[in-house]
Amino acid sequence: MLSVLNNLLEFLETYYVIIISFNTILILILFILLISVNRNFKKFKFKYNKIMEEAKEKSVEKMLCDIFNYTNETSLKNKELEYKLNKIEKNLQHCVQKVGVVRYNAFEGVGSELSYAVALLDNNDDGVVINGIYARESSTTYAKPIKGGNSKHALSAEEIQAIDIARRAKYQDRSTIKN
Known part of the structure; x- marks a missing residue:
């Protein structure tokens, strides 16, 4: 028994610096954890006290019912807004989104x-292609319906070019453009 105690004492004398350092580090880690837990507890306590102040005026059950009602109302409003947005996006498909312009000399001189x-x-x-022809003595304007990028009416080279420019134009969503 005495030899075991001597061995233990010799071990402690050899490694006491390491053991004390390890214990010190462990204590520091536990202290940091204690501070973190205390900070989180204070936040929780603040929120709890705030809820309990409101609970003095009305019951917690009434507060929860109010919250559920508000959540349901918000959900219904969001669904209504989503429906309206989808309707707007569908209507937007039929609005003018692409424009092509070609200027030219219709007549020499x-x-x-x-x-x-x-x-x-x-x-x-x-959509439509509009062609305005300017001459010295007169000015004439033509409008031709366009379906799928083509017209059942004969198109001039300039009208075809304007349609091609418009078809290549892309609608830019202004909400995604950064200043």
Whole structure:
């Protein structure tokens, strides 16, 4: 028995610095954990006290019912807004989203490219192409319906070019553009 105690004493004398260091580190870790738990407890206690102050005026059961009612109302409003948004997005498909403009000289000797072709298309490439032809003595405007990027009416080269420009144009959602 005495030899075991001597061995233990010799072990402690050899490694006492390591043992004390380990214990010190362990105590520091436990102290940091205690501070963290105390901070979280204070936050919880603050929230708890705030709820209990409101509970003095009305019961916790009434408060929970109010919260559930508010949540249900909010959910219904969100569904209504989602329905309206879907309806708007569906209608937006039929609004003018693509524009192509071509200026040109319809007749020799009449400069400054005063004639024009404008294509106004929706998301499905449906819309209209408007062609304004300027001459020295007169000005004429034509409008031709466009369906799927084509027309059942004969199109001039400038009208075809305006439609092609419009079809390549992409609608830019302004909410995603960063300043």
